[in-house]
Amino acid sequence: MLKALFIKEWIKIRWILIGFFAVSLFSAAKLLLDIHHQIELMGAGNLWDILLFNNFNPYRWMEYVPLVTGISIAMAQFIPEVQHKRIKLSFHLPVNENRMLMQLTLMGNLFLLTIFLSELVIALVGITFVLPKKLILDALITLAPWFLGGITAYHLTTMVVFEFTAIRRLLLILVASAFITLFYQSATIGAYRPALPLLAILTILTFFTHLYTAYRFRKGINQ
Amino acid sequence: MENIIECKNLTHHYGTKPVFENLNFNVPAGSILGLLGKNGTGKTTTINILNGFLQPTGGQCFIFGEDSQHLSPKSKARIGYLLEGHIQYGFMTIVEIERYYSAYYPGWKKEPYYELMAKLDVAPNQKISSMSTGQRSQVALGLILAQDPELLILDDFSMGLDPGYRRLFIDYLREYARAGNKTVFTTSHIIQDMERLIDDVLILDSKQVVAQQPLNDFMEHFRKFTFTTDQKVEDWSKAPAINVEQLNQHVELYTWNEENEVKAFLNGNGIVAENFSQEKINLEDAFIGLTGKY
Numbered sequence: 001m002l003k004a005l006f007i008k009e010w011i012k013i014r015w016i017l018i019g020f021f022a023v024s025l026f027s028a029a030k031l032l033l034d035i036h037h038q039i040e041l042m043g044a045g046n047l048w049d050i051l052l053f054n055n056f057n058p059y060r061w062m063e064y065v066p067l068v069t070g071i072s073i074a075m076a077q078f079i080p081e082v083q084h085k086r087i088k089l090s091f092h093l094p095v096n097e098n099r100m101l102m103q104l105t106l107m108g109n110l111f112l113l114t115i116f117l118s119e120l121v122i123a124l125v126g127i128t129f130v131l132p133k134k135l136i137l138d139a140l141i142t143l144a145p146w147f148l149g150g151i152t153a154y155h156l157t158t159m160v161v162f163e164f165t166a167i168r169r170l171l172l173i174l175v176a177s178a179f180i181t182l183f184y185q186s187a188t189i190g191a192y193r194p195a196l197p198l199l200a201i202l203t204i205l206t207f208f209t210h211l212y213t214a215y216r217f218r219k220g221i222n223q
Numbered sequence: 224m225e226n227i228i229e230c231k232n233l234t235h236h237y238g239t240k241p242v243f244e245n246l247n248f249n250v251p252a253g254s255i256l257g258l259l260g261k262n263g264t265g266k267t268t269t270i271n272i273l274n275g276f277l278q279p280t281g282g283q284c285f286i287f288g289e290d291s292q293h294l295s296p297k298s299k300a301r302i303g304y305l306l307e308g309h310i311q312y313g314f315m316t317i318v319e320i321e322r323y324y325s326a327y328y329p330g331w332k333k334e335p336y337y338e339l340m341a342k343l344d345v346a347p348n349q350k351i352s353s354m355s356t357g358q359r360s361q362v363a364l365g366l367i368l369a370q371d372p373e374l375l376i377l378d379d380f381s382m383g384l385d386p387g388y389r390r391l392f393i394d395y396l397r398e399y400a401r402a403g404n405k406t407v408f409t410t411s412h413i414i415q416d417m418e419r420l421i422d423d424v425l426i427l428d429s430k431q432v433v434a435q436q437p438l439n440d441f442m443e444h445f446r447k448f449t450f451t452t453d454q455k456v457e458d459w460s461k462a463p464a465i466n467v468e469q470l471n472q473h474v475e476l477y478t479w480n481e482e483n484e485v486k487a488f489l490n491g492n493g494i495v496a497e498n499f500s501q502e503k504i505n506l507e508d509a510f511i512g513l514t515g516k517y
Contacts (some may be wrong), residue, residue, distance in 0.1 A: 002327030012314050084310045093327050094300035187307055220277035 066150025074157035149183030313352030357388030391429030
């Protein structure tokens, strides 16, 4: 059943996924080119120096790419489901409704992880040839909250899409936006080091937020 | 006979506006029941409650003995459901969608699906969204036939279909339901379609059930009498009738009563009726007679 659901979700949003996968590869490639360009201009030693002591953040332009990816994939996956209340087809399948909802977001998470990990692996492996381990770890710690923010944005967007009433939807957008800003408080290298475990827990908690709005949608509450 | 669907004291309000109150009805196993009602009488609301897609304000429905608000996966596997407008996954092809659903139903039978698809002029790799409404209706029906459920719940199966596709849909459905002793609960805004399909009729009006009986009984006992009279009768409320419409001299009277009871009322009230006759009516006439034109 999971395989069938995976194929269905893939067919539904494959062009969006391929598009964002291409964007992620472009991002990784651009980062590598930027780093190599800096080394050409100032030499590896100077680059290491400004990365360590001058708060230079060559990854900053990637800050909102995972956020846009998460929001776009959630919208592509779930707007067709709420249009004409098509999600009823999934709820009618012989599977518990909440389980079905979790399976749907599991597919979204798999797609997102594939995109994000590809980007991270290519970017980080690419810079291991020119930067020391300490700076690679700093890069990972700098990028991690943005990717967690992308996954959080995916779940919170799904929650919003299932809300049917305009006022509640607006309220949820405001709450979700405020929540997401937690992941974008600072672009300083390594600034999120102590907060990363907490951000990871918060991200996991958002995995369940759509169950509430989807229940309201399913039961026709306030429709 | 065992009831597949049982609804008890079903009540629903949208805000403060009541849709229906204290509905009670049963659908016995093996029957094809048509739910009729004018716009806004709660047909789709009833279907949503039956499928657990709407929490009723009061009362309960049971399907296979389970509360419809908490149907188990096992019970859902026994129910085929057609959404209003034949909604399906438009981004899939007829082959992809068949493979998708087959993973969920152990008793899946793809042969009736592909038999029906063979009648359509569509390519196997054609997306459902690029098909006509009629073709999409056949895809939705074919998927239900492949699921082979015991109970079929169909929400306005006629919507958007031309006469040919409506006839095809009804003929396939009727043959399938009769051959497999399936139970069908259906609505349609085209009453002629219902007449070709259903065994039992359930009519909603004025927030309640106004008729539930076998179609043949309904058509036999609900009558339309016509006559002409020179008198302008202001108040027909005491007449033994459900609905009386007088346009100039011409009167149409709909009733459950016998001819002699109607004539006795006319004579007793000094109403001179000429050309008195009972007209043969179809289900649509009877429905309008029972619920009124407005």
